Amino acid sequence: MESKKLSLIDFLSKWGTVLTIAFLIILFSVMMPATFLTMSNLTTILRSISIVTVIAIGVTISLTVNGFDLSVGSTATFADALVMTMFIWYGMPAFTSVALALVVALTVAAINAFLIVKLKVPDMLATLASMFIFQGVAMTYSGGGSVSQNMARLDGTITTGKVPAIFSKIGEAPWIIIIMLVVVIAVHIFLTYSKHGRYLYAVGGNLEAARLSGIPVNRYRTLAYFLSTLFAALGGIMVASRVGSAQINAGAGYLMPAVAAAYIGFSFAGAGKANAVGTLVGALLVGILENGLVMLSVPYYSLDIVKGVVLAVALASTYFRKKN
Numbered sequence: 001m002e003s004k005k006l007s008l009i010d011f012l013s014k015w016g017t018v019l020t021i022a023f024l025i026i027l028f029s030v031m032m033p034a035t036f037l038t039m040s041n042l043t044t045i046l047r048s049i050s051i052v053t054v055i056a057i058g059v060t061i062s063l064t065v066n067g068f069d070l071s072v073g074s075t076a077t078f079a080d081a082l083v084m085t086m087f088i089w090y091g092m093p094a095f096t097s098v099a100l101a102l103v104v105a106l107t108v109a110a111i112n113a114f115l116i117v118k119l120k121v122p123d124m125l126a127t128l129a130s131m132f133i134f135q136g137v138a139m140t141y142s143g144g145g146s147v148s149q150n151m152a153r154l155d156g157t158i159t160t161g162k163v164p165a166i167f168s169k170i171g172e173a174p175w176i177i178i179i180m181l182v183v184v185i186a187v188h189i190f191l192t193y194s195k196h197g198r199y200l201y202a203v204g205g206n207l208e209a210a211r212l213s214g215i216p217v218n219r220y221r222t223l224a225y226f227l228s229t230l231f232a233a234l235g236g237i238m239v240a241s242r243v244g245s246a247q248i249n250a251g252a253g254y255l256m257p258a259v260a261a262a263y264i265g266f267s268f269a270g271a272g273k274a275n276a277v278g279t280l281v282g283a284l285l286v287g288i289l290e291n292g293l294v295m296l297s298v299p300y301y302s303l304d305i306v307k308g309v310v311l312a313v314a315l316a317s318t319y320f321r322k323k324n
Contacts, residue, residue, distance in 0.1 A: 014267070014268075016267060017264055017267055017268055017278075017281055017282065017285055018268075018281065020285060021281070021284060021285050021288060024285070024288050024289060024292060025037070025288065027292075028288070028291075028292035028295070028296075031292075031296065032292075032295055032296070035295060036292065036295065041291070041295075043173050043174075043177075044291065045284075045287050045288060045291050046173070046177045046180075046287075047173050047176055047177060048287050048290070048291065049180070049283040049284060049286070049287035050176045050177055050179065050180040050238065051076075051176075051235050051238045051239055051242070051254060052235075052254055052257045052258055052261060052283050052286070052287070053180045053183070053184065053261065053279065053280055053283040054179070054180055054183050054231055054234055054235040054238060055072050055073075055076055055231065055232050055235035055251070055254050055255075055258040056257075056258035056259070056261040056262045056265075056279045056282070056283055057183055057184065057187050057231045057276060057279055058072050058075075058227065058228035058229065058230070058231035058232040058235070058258075059072055059228065059258050059259055059261075059262040059279075060187070060262045060265065060274045060275065060276060060279045061187070061191075061200070061224050061227045061228050061231070061274075062123070062224050062225060062228040063204070063262060063263075063273075063274035064191065064197075064200040064201055064203075064204050064224060064273070064274050065200055065203045065204040065220060065221050065224040066203070066204035066205075066207070067116070067123040067204075067221065067224060067225070068123045068124050068127065069112065069123070069127050069225065069228040069229075069232075070124060070127040070128050070131050070255070071108055071112060071127040071128075071130040071131040071134065071229075071232070072228065072229075072231075072232035072235075072251070072254070072255060072258060073131065073232075073249075073251040073252045073253075073254055073255035073258075074108070074130070074131045074132075074133075074134040074135040074138065074251060074252070075105055075108045075134060075229050075232035075233055075236065075251065076232050076233065076235045076236030076239060076250065076251025076254060077134070077135060077138045077236060077249055077250050077251035077252065078105055078108065078134045078137060078138040078233070078236065078251075079101050079102070079105045079232070079233035079234075079235075079236030079237050079240075079251075080138075080236040080237070080239050080240045080246045080247075080250045080251060081138045081141055081142045081147060081246045082100070082101040082104055082105065082141075083097050083098060083101040083236075083237050083240050083246075084147045084148075084163070084240050084245060084246035085141070085142065085147055085246070086100065086101065087161050087162065087163050087164065087167070088147055088148070088149055088151065088159050088161040088162070088163070089147075089153070089159055089161060090161065091160070091161040091162075092161075093164065094164040094166050094167045097167075098167070098237055101233065101236075101237060102230065102233050102234065102237070105229060105230075105232075105233035105236070106226060106229055106230065106233070107134075108130055108134050108229045108232075108233075109222075109225045109226040109228070109229035109230070110226075111130050111133070112126055112127055112130050112225045112229070113221070113222040113225045113226065115129070115130070116221065116225065117218045117221050117222055135249065135252070138249075139248060139249075142246060142248075144248070145248065146245055146246060146247050146248060147245060147246035148244070148245035148246075149161070149162060149163060149244075149245075163244060167240075167241055168241055168244065169241075170237070170238060170241035170242075171238060171239075171240075171241030171242030171243070171244075172242075176238060176241075176242065179234075179238065180280075183231065183234070184276050184277065184279070184280045185276075187231075187276040188275070188276040188277050191275065191276060192275075196220070196223070199215050199220050200220055200223070200224055201273065202215055203215060203217050203220045203221060203224075204273075204274075232251070235251070235254065236250070236251050239251060239254075256304070256307055256308070256311060257283070257286050257290075257307055258283075259311060260282065260286055260307060260310050260311040260314055261279050261280075261282035261283035261285075261286055262274060262279050262282065263282070263311065263314040264278070264279075264281070264282030264285060264286075264310070264314040265277070265278025265279040265280075265281060265282045266278065266314075267314075268281050268282070282314070285310070286307065286310060289306060289310065290303055290306070290307070293306060
């Protein structure tokens with residue numbers, strides 16, 4: 001009897017997230033049989049979680065080294081402002097603007113790595129500081145307002161730059177969904193099957209043991225924060241493509257669901273560690289829950305309560321499992 005109880009608990013621990021997703025799909029389908037399980041709504045769900053998932057992948061990589069990147073939301077905002085100003089203020093082409101925005105956004109990673117690796121500032125405090133810094137940098141750079149086509153600059157001149165049509169395609173289905181899936185698959189392969197991915201996990205599992213085994217721990221901790229920033233910036237570029245403009249604190253709303261998705265992913269298939277596929281499943285759980293509640297006309301200002309509860313449950317289950 002005791003062994004059956006333990007096996008049931010183990011099964012629920014491994015597959016509880018998947019069972020919850022299945023339960024929500026059945027529940028919302030029964031409550032909204034004509035609208036929830038339509039191809040249009042399923043596409044909407046996948047499109048809505050694409051940006052969250054890409055940003056959450058950045059959080060996931062920081063968690064592999066037992067770190068935590070709170071600056072991903074501000075990084076997304078910064079990249080969003082950068083790429084849109086390159087189009088609208090300077091009339092630069094799509095590929096050049098995206099590449100330059102990604103490179104400049106890595107400034108966030110350089111500051112995070114310097115504070116954490118060199119100055120030994122705790123991860124959460126260092127990334128909290130950079131979150132505020134680059135939130136302010138993005139707002140200052142954009143003049144404290146949104147950046148959109150035909151806007152007036154601070155000196156009164158009207159901008160003439162346009163958002164390239166090919167860039168706008170990034171934010172549309174199926175391209176935004178394809179980008180998400182490519183990112184998840186690539187990071188899953190990197191973390192699971194490459195030497196560097198295994199080293200990241202080794203550093204996060206036991207820093208001193210990794211150092212004694214010859215792994216350059218500082219180099220891999222730095223790598224984790226650069227990759228985290230890279231994917232957060234990619235998420236910001238996806239925001240810009242989807243919205244068609246750069247809004248104030250555009251990436252801030254993605255921080256909490258991204259963190260929730262990354263932590264929910266710990267329990268997927270009994271992994272017990274940050275992983276890309278689990279993060280996708282976590283984002284899908286949050287996305288389905290939010291979509292269903294919106295369709296049930298739950299007020300938008302109440303959704304943060306639900307997201308907060310989901311995050312609290314994910315954190316509780318993760319740390320309870322670690323202690324047991």
